[in-house]
Amino acid sequence: MIRFGIVGGGLMGHGIAVALARAGFGVAVHDADPATLADLGERVGQALQRCGTAVEERATVAERITAAATLTELARSSDIVVEAVPERLEVKHQVLAALEERVGDVTPIWSNTSVLPLTEVAKGMRHPRRLVGVHWWNPPYVIPLVEVAPGAETDHRFVEEACEVLNGLGKTTVRLQRDVPGFVGNRLQFALVREALHLLEQGVCDAVTIDTVMRSSLALRWPAVGPMENADFIGLELTRSILRSLSPHLSARTGDFPVLDELLRAGHGGRASGAGLLPWPEGRSEEVARRLEAGIRHNLAASQHGPAGVRRAAKR
Ligand SMILES: NC(=O)c1ccc[n+]([C@@H]2O[C@H](COP(=O)([O-])OP(=O)(O)OC[C@H]3O[C@@H](n4cnc5c(N)ncnc54)[C@H](O)[C@@H]3O)[C@@H](O)[C@H]2O)c1
Structure with a gap:
């Protein structure tokens, strides 16, 4: 059985470890921060509880995840290495260089970068052919x-x-033909966020209205029918005609984002600072976290992507 090593045991690293261990794989996790490594077991335990792993199975799954005090120790026991360190090119480069000194020339390395171009991440590697962009969602x-x-x-x-390994885990893999910043999901997500900020900036509506529109219309449609199928469904003549009318009015902004710039200048950075696009009074953070988790669970149970029957979507 493949043994995994994960470099970076933060939010994504410990979560990926749980996903792999639940599928039966052994996982070694290394983090540069000893405190993060020290509470790995506790965070794994919480994640197993949250994802509904049966009580009697939790200890067995948790035992598959071990903390590696050094990169050398991790490298020694890993057939595939997952890089999940912060989204900064210099950190990724430093970790990849250190890894390449410790693993075999053909050991696969999966980078969990969200928006850095993989080709840039691979710069300076001795064997860039083994670096794959493998972007998990949280x-x-x-x-x-x-x-x-x-x-x-x-x-x-x-x-x-x-793709084969991930499909074997029951994941829905999509394989991109080439490397683009943001893969597909984050490009779609942030195109939408950019347009939402544009509407705010133009004084068309407030932030609550944007979330209401999304949650009460598109968010109901998209789990069933994606935007491409919907374009065909309404017809491509109509789709083109709507795009021709609307495109000149959509945001093409790059660089500055005045709504965000102003909020950030005022110290309103979102949830953690008590205010952002919306107010964050005490208790809201916990309520949103609960609602988010319950919503994802509900949608998963209702869709064909239920945990037991994850659909394989990769075109190979
Ligand atoms: N947060 C998300 O929702 C999300 C989703 C998909 C992908 N990602 C990507 O996953 C990667 C990790 O993100 P995260 O949210 O888990 O960040 P995080 O800050 O929670 O975790 C990163 C961990 O890496 C550790 N680290 C830093 N330098 C290191 C080094 N040299 N060696 C070993 N460990 C080191 C840190 O101590 C930290 O624990 C990033 O590339 C991010 O863009 C994040």
Whole structure:
């Protein structure tokens, strides 16, 4: 059985470890921060509880996840290494260089980068052909989708292997033909956020209205029919005609985002600072976390992506 090593045991690293361990894999986790490594077991326990692992199975699953005090220790016991360190190019480069000194030349390395181009992440590697973009969504032990993409120098055999392993875990993998910042999911998500900020900036509506529109219309439609199928469904003539009318009015902004710039200047950085696009009085954070988790569970149970029957969507 494949043994995994995860570098970076933060939010994503510990979550990916749980997803892999639930599927029966052994996982070693290393983190540069000793405190993060020290509370790995506790966070794994909480995640197993949250994702509904049966009480009698929790100890067995948790035992598959071990803390590796050093990168060398992790490298020694890993057939595939997952890089889940912060989204900063210099940190990724430093970790990949250190890893390449410790693992074999053909050990696959999966980078969990969200928006950095994989080709940039691979720069300076001795064997960039083994680096694959494997983008999990949070929480990785709940969300079915994993996006897989090659960098310019990635050998496609490593991409195929990644898809096979992930499909074996019951994940819904999509395989991109080439490396683009943000894969598919974050590009779609942030195109929408940009347009929402544009509407705020123009004084069309407030932030609550944007969330109401989304949650009471598009969010109901999209789990059943995606935007491409919907475009066909309404007809491509109509789709083109709507796009021709609307496109000139949509945001093409880059660089500055005045609504965010102003809020951030005022110290309103969102949930953690008590205010952002919306007010965050005491108790709201916990309520939103509960609602988010319950909502994802409800949607999963209702959709064909139920945890027991995750659909394989990769076109290979
Ligand atoms: N947060 C999300 O929702 C999400 C979703 C998908 C992908 N990602 C991506 O996953 C990666 C990790 O994000 P995260 O949210 O888990 O961040 P995080 O800050 O929670 O975790 C990163 C961990 O890496 C550790 N670290 C830093 N430098 C290190 C080093 N040199 N060696 C070993 N460990 C080191 C840190 O101590 C920290 O525990 C990023 O590339 C991010 O873009 C994040």
